Amino acid sequence: MIKVKNNQAIRTLAERNFRTAGTRNVIAVMAITLTAILFTSVFTMGFGLVESIQRASMIMSGGDGHAAVKYVTDETYERIKEHPLVKEMAYCRILSDSVDNQALIRRHTEFWYYDDVGLKYGFAEPTGGHKPLAENEVIADTKTLELLGIPLEVGAPLTLEITVHGRQVLRDFVLAGWWASDPGFNIGQIFASRAYVDAHQDELRYTYPEDKSLTGTVTGYLKFANSLNIAENLERVVTESGFSMEEGDPSYLATGVNWAYLSTGVGMDAGTLTALASALLLFVLTGYLIIYNIFQISVLRDIRFYGLLKTIGTTGRQLRAIIRRQALRLSLIGIPLGLLAGFWVGKALVPYLMARSSYAGSGVSVSPDPRIFAGAALFALFTVWISAHKPGKMAARISPMEAVRYTDQERSRGKKLKKSRHGAKPWRMALANLGRNKRRTVLVILSLSLSIVLTNTVFTLSQSVDLNKGLEKFSDSDFLLGHANLFNHQYDGESSAISESFISAAAAQEGFETGGRLYGSWASYQSRTSAQTMNRWPDGSLATALYGLEEFPFSCLKLVDGELDGEKLAGGDYILEGVQADDQGKVETGRFNHQVGDKITLNCGGTEREMTVLGHVVANPHTNTDGSWMGSAFFLPADIYRELTGNSVPMSYAFNVAEAQERDLENFLTRYTAEIEPTMNYSSKFTALSSLEGLRNTAVLIGGSLAAIIGMIGVLNFVNAVLTGILTRHRELAMLQSIGMTRRQLVGMLCSEGGCYAALTGISSILLSVGFSLLILRPLSEQIWFLSYRFVFWPLLIILPLLFVLGALVPYTVYYATAKQSIVERLRMAE
Numbered sequence: 001m002i003k004v005k006n007n008q009a010i011r012t013l014a015e016r017n018f019r020t021a022g023t024r025n026v027i028a029v030m031a032i033t034l035t036a037i038l039f040t041s042v043f044t045m046g047f048g049l050v051e052s053i054q055r056a057s058m059i060m061s062g063g064d065g066h067a068a069v070k071y072v073t074d075e076t077y078e079r080i081k082e083h084p085l086v087k088e089m090a091y092c093r094i095l096s097d098s099v100d101n102q103a104l105i106r107r108h109t110e111f112w113y114y115d116d117v118g119l120k121y122g123f124a125e126p127t128g129g130h131k132p133l134a135e136n137e138v139i140a141d142t143k144t145l146e147l148l149g150i151p152l153e154v155g156a157p158l159t160l161e162i163t164v165h166g167r168q169v170l171r172d173f174v175l176a177g178w179w180a181s182d183p184g185f186n187i188g189q190i191f192a193s194r195a196y197v198d199a200h201q202d203e204l205r206y207t208y209p210e211d212k213s214l215t216g217t218v219t220g221y222l223k224f225a226n227s228l229n230i231a232e233n234l235e236r237v238v239t240e241s242g243f244s245m246e247e248g249d250p251s252y253l254a255t256g257v258n259w260a261y262l263s264t265g266v267g268m269d270a271g272t273l274t275a276l277a278s279a280l281l282l283f284v285l286t287g288y289l290i291i292y293n294i295f296q297i298s299v300l301r302d303i304r305f306y307g308l309l310k311t312i313g314t315t316g317r318q319l320r321a322i323i324r325r326q327a328l329r330l331s332l333i334g335i336p337l338g339l340l341a342g343f344w345v346g347k348a349l350v351p352y353l354m355a356r357s358s359y360a361g362s363g364v365s366v367s368p369d370p371r372i373f374a375g376a377a378l379f380a381l382f383t384v385w386i387s388a389h390k391p392g393k394m395a396a397r398i399s400p401m402e403a404v405r406y407t408d409q410e411r412s413r414g415k416k417l418k419k420s421r422h423g424a425k426p427w428r429m430a431l432a433n434l435g436r437n438k439r440r441t442v443l444v445i446l447s448l449s450l451s452i453v454l455t456n457t458v459f460t461l462s463q464s465v466d467l468n469k470g471l472e473k474f475s476d477s478d479f480l481l482g483h484a485n486l487f488n489h490q491y492d493g494e495s496s497a498i499s500e501s502f503i504s505a506a507a508a509q510e511g512f513e514t515g516g517r518l519y520g521s522w523a524s525y526q527s528r529t530s531a532q533t534m535n536r537w538p539d540g541s542l543a544t545a546l547y548g549l550e551e552f553p554f555s556c557l558k559l560v561d562g563e564l565d566g567e568k569l570a571g572g573d574y575i576l577e578g579v580q581a582d583d584q585g586k587v588e589t590g591r592f593n594h595q596v597g598d599k600i601t602l603n604c605g606g607t608e609r610e611m612t613v614l615g616h617v618v619a620n621p622h623t624n625t626d627g628s629w630m631g632s633a634f635f636l637p638a639d640i641y642r643e644l645t646g647n648s649v650p651m652s653y654a655f656n657v658a659e660a661q662e663r664d665l666e667n668f669l670t671r672y673t674a675e676i677e678p679t680m681n682y683s684s685k686f687t688a689l690s691s692l693e694g695l696r697n698t699a700v701l702i703g704g705s706l707a708a709i710i711g712m713i714g715v716l717n718f719v720n721a722v723l724t725g726i727l728t729r730h731r732e733l734a735m736l737q738s739i740g741m742t743r744r745q746l747v748g749m750l751c752s753e754g755g756c757y758a759a760l761t762g763i764s765s766i767l768l769s770v771g772f773s774l775l776i777l778r779p780l781s782e783q784i785w786f787l788s789y790r791f792v793f794w795p796l797l798i799i800l801p802l803l804f805v806l807g808a809l810v811p812y813t814v815y816y817a818t819a820k821q822s823i824v825e826r827l828r829m830a831e
Contacts, residue, residue: 140158
């Protein structure tokens with residue numbers, strides 16, 4: 001075969017054909033753009049969520065250093081820093097045992113010196129003002145300054161009350177700079193200058209081994225070359241520097257690996273990977289349905305053109321090259337637009353995802369990671385490639401004679417013609433026209449159905465959010481009062497006790513019905529039958545949390561097994577063991593420390609008593625404990641608890657109110673804790689409800705956004721199918737008019753075709769929605785604790801009538817927009 005240099009000719013043909021298909025190009029670019037938006041928004045949400053969670057984790061863990069050596073001297077710090085594996089190391093020195101300003105009682109605040117590396121690692125570089133230089137200059141986070149009443153002005157006076165080696169010190173400073181507080185990090189930070197450290201060397205003496213005082217100790221945050229094998233690298237640095245990581249060893253160093261780094265063990269389980277793969281497959285399918293249809297219809301519309309090219313010697317390979325070149329050119333326009341729009345859509349949705357995560361309230365960080373755009377672009381290009389592949393093969397296969405005779409009807413062999421006794425009714429003709437190209441009809445119906453199924457799925461999930469389950473998990477009374485430390489998981493006994501004045505103020509409000517105090521402290525016990533492995537002391541005893549409950553909170557305990565006999569418990573010889581429940585509220589009975597009937601010897605500050613386990617109850621971190629779990633918890637009536645422990649300081653107070661006064665009491669407690677006793681706080685069933693309602697709204701927002709994009713793709717597909725169906729049948733429609741069919745009848749036939757599309761889409765959507773809901777959503781709801789499956793039908797009832805309006809309006813508009821030529825001119829078009 002003679003090889004002809006015809007690449008330029010092929011490019012010219014592709015270019016000119018591209019220019020003549022203006023409508024096709026616009027629809028194709030819109031479809032490719034929407035497909036790229038889908039991929040980019042999902043990739044952005046995934047990367048943004050990981051980045052935001054990782055950043056929030058780093059802030060909570062102290063910074064983005066890979067690891068830390070804690071409570072060391074300057075000399076030890078320098079030895080660790082010199083190790084060749086250490087790429088960089090931050091110097092951070094604690095300047096006080098505590099910050100005691102009354103205004104900061106609800107916000108634990110720390111006083112440090114951080115060098116420049118430390119400020120960078122701790123996300124504490126000033127965004128206003130400058131770093132502290134003079135001895136009396138400090139910087140702080142904005143929330144701490146707000147509580148202290150300090151304006152964000154360089155030079156603003158600031159007085160700190162600090163404890164240094166057990167001694168109270170009052171010291172004046174001026175503000176040098178500040179940075180924005182992270183909403184999810186409830187620890188205040190104030191940093192002094194190096195000049196302050198040098199001026200107070202005597203005060204900052206190192207005494208940690210003798211009295212465990214943190215004042216003067218140095219913590220070094222270090223980084224390696226990368227975040228792989230952090231634990232192994234840390235152990236090597238410590239041991240090769242002459243120290244040990246074994247507690248009790250004379251050369252022991254306290255160390256820690258930064259748990260914020262995902263490479264230290266956070267991964268995706270099979271369920272997450274399956275869900276992600278399913279979502280990407282759905283988007284590929286959605287994009288494929290329309291882009292394939294666009295190129296298929298484009299090929300069919302230009303089929304005579306491709307046939308003529310074949311008669312003058314164009315090969316199938318060259319025809320495929322023409323179509324691929326057009327697809328690539330359309331992609332070069334549509335994909336960049338989709339990448340840009342999709343990034344901003346995803347970025348706007350990440351805060352809603354973060355708000356529903358365990359890092360709710362933390363700052364959101366979404367960087368334009370190149371991997372987002374590369375991944376989304378590759379998936380979009382792949383979708384375009386597979387969509388253009390088959391139409392290209394069809395153009396290459398068709399013969400010149402078939403191209404000239406093409407009538408937009410699938411070939412069917414052996415099919416007999418039907419004779420009608422009722423004449424050519426427009427709706428019968430419409431049904432027949434849909435059957436001419438069954439494959440295209442099915443693709444259009446599937447494309448429209450996908451968005452409807454996704455929309456109905458989103459609303460089914462949102463309506464399955466069970467508020468009662470949320471209340472059961474997070475609240476067993478209308479309100480729970482306590483010290484701010486209790487709700488920050490920093491309860492430490494008497495200094496974190498609830499005030500009696502707070503209890504009295506709440507009990508005096510209108511609508512108050514009943515309430516009771518909860519007490520909590522630490523104790524120890526001995527038992528021959530205990531399965532507990534945590535917190536075992538050298539003498540064989542085990543540490544445990546011990547709680548005492550007055551009558552009302554005691555009545556709210558959820559019994560797992562055994563008895564909840566008040567008379568037996570009031571005798572002081574029986575005790576209830578607390579056990580943890582999973583998110584579904586289920587308890588693994590095989591993992592109890594004790595069985596009903598086991599005996600323990602409880603030790604409360606020297607007072608010992610042998611007691612029998614009467615039953616097991618759920619230890620709920622949100623309602624009846626201090627939120628901590630150290631392997632064991634026991635519950636007693638309040639009288640027995642006070643008798644054994646001698647502790648009469650309440651930990652919290654639970655109570656109910658009349659339904660009509662719930663909102664009024666919520667408002668009262670909000671004002672009271674803000675204005676009268678700022679060290680107190682509360683939780684209520686309204687906080688649990690707002691959290692679950694927020695979850696429901698987030699599902700609707702994110703799922704609805706994706707459904708809207710897929711819906712636009714489906715509508716585009718429908719418009720394209722109707723438009724091309726009319727264009728490819730221009731001569732046929734003109735012939736119908738020439739033999740007596742009126743324009744009104746013709747439009748009626750086309751609108752009937754749209755109505756048939758709508759009806760078939762409605763049937764398909766109902767069947768797919770019901771099937772997907774029963775087979776996928778119902779089992780999923782059984783696995784997620786806050787869901788109770790509830791199928792909803794009303795979104796379908798709203799969307800389906802809109803489909804019929806769309807089915808009639810689109811053909812009507814398209815026909816009148818394209819049928820501007822006379823019948824004679826349209827009959828001559830194909831000649």
